[in-house]
Amino acid sequence: MSYTVALFRSILFWIAFFVMSSISSIGGVIALPISHRGTIFFVRIWAQAHRIFCRFLLGQTIVVEGEMPDIPVLYVFKHESAFETVEQPMLFKHPAVFAKEELFSIPVWGQAARFYGLIPVDRDGGGKAMRAMLGAAKAALAAGRPLVLFAEGTRVPHGEAPQLRPGFAGMYRLLGIPVIPVAVNSGLAFPPRRWVKWPGTITYRIGETIPAGLPREEAEARVRVAINALNPPEALLESN
Template sequence: MSSVVGSAILPVITTIISIIRTTVFYLSFAVWTIFWSLLMILFIHPFPFKFRHPIFVKTWAIVAINLCRLICGVRWEVKGRENIPDKPCVVICNHQSTWETFFLQTLLTPQTQVIKQELLKIPFYGWAFSKIKPIAINRKDVRQSLHQIRDQGKAALAHGVWVLIFPEGTRIAPGEPGKFSRGAAGLAKAAGVGILPIAHNAGSYWPNKGWLKKSGTIQVEIGPVIETEQLTVAEANNAARNWITDNIRQIN
């Protein structure tokens, strides 16, 4: 009887602990984000653009993911770092949660990324984010967005800045990736650079639906650069999606 009662109580205790840890994390994260965003807004202007990301954004992201690690037990393991080229290129990653948007800021710098315009309206975070000139697109205007990604992305790459794109456009539950937009592949082809594919399973520990965090180790796989010179935009896009799809399956 006692073992039955214990097995029934254990999930309840686990859920309560998870609620407490997640609540503490979000409170800590909110305080850190507001504090650091104010510092960025006040002191970022004298810094040249290429130094803004490594000094301000990367620092903020390092603290954010480590808060989650220390409080919620969300760790990570990265394989394939040797595949990261010396010269910045277009980075394509599957999108499952908020975690990878933080982590990738710590992996590649200086960096800009394609985001939806609405993010810049978030108090403190959005105001600070605007200072590093992200490629903020209106997702309702697909044609204009593609032109914006190509033009602003080429300018960033020409100045030695990595360009991060989540081609699914929105968060997808763990499993196979969703439909890939060709904007990232089109940018890589137009700029004459390769594509660095990255796969992960962050959604298993930082779920998109629901706010509770689950302790465990996120697996991040960095693939070899996909050279686009001899490929069409469609072929480059398919090559990136196929690599990410295969590696998500292996991770799962």
């Protein structure tokens, strides 16, 4: 596909996604004093619309290799673009996603996100912020919700495999729950920090469940290998 065609399709995508995001955010906020389920409904509609726009405006298809059970465990996703963040309500009924604190300051969207049950990550908040994050995570698990963490901390171009941020080890040790790693290659068709997106196949590959209680180094190494399973074979070697 030529760049001009990809640009045109991307413009249509962003217009449609912006309009749908506005409608869903407003709907989610209106539902705040009425029904928690109403907010969940609007968030899911937002994610469904995003998938439809990706499929029919950008020409992207989604493949899932393996099973992602909707159970209270810690999912660790590869983070190559915004694609997999928007996808979470499509993958799980009501996921508790760890999200950067600054996202909650976005007008309207931030209010809906907080009420929905996203977990703020304040990296500069010290022990108090960590305790609040841990409490929110435990409450989500008690409600039967899966936790979703992007352990690299930021979007990573496809083919790169940085070390995991320290937050993963803390959550893994303190929560004492199994981890399910998920590799994603969204950066090829949905490159980060670029307006133009491309047609192609975006794959989720679910790795082997990692039990609770492993030494930190072993748990981090196993997660890192699993979430980079769709990267070129040399990616891990180059980043060590």
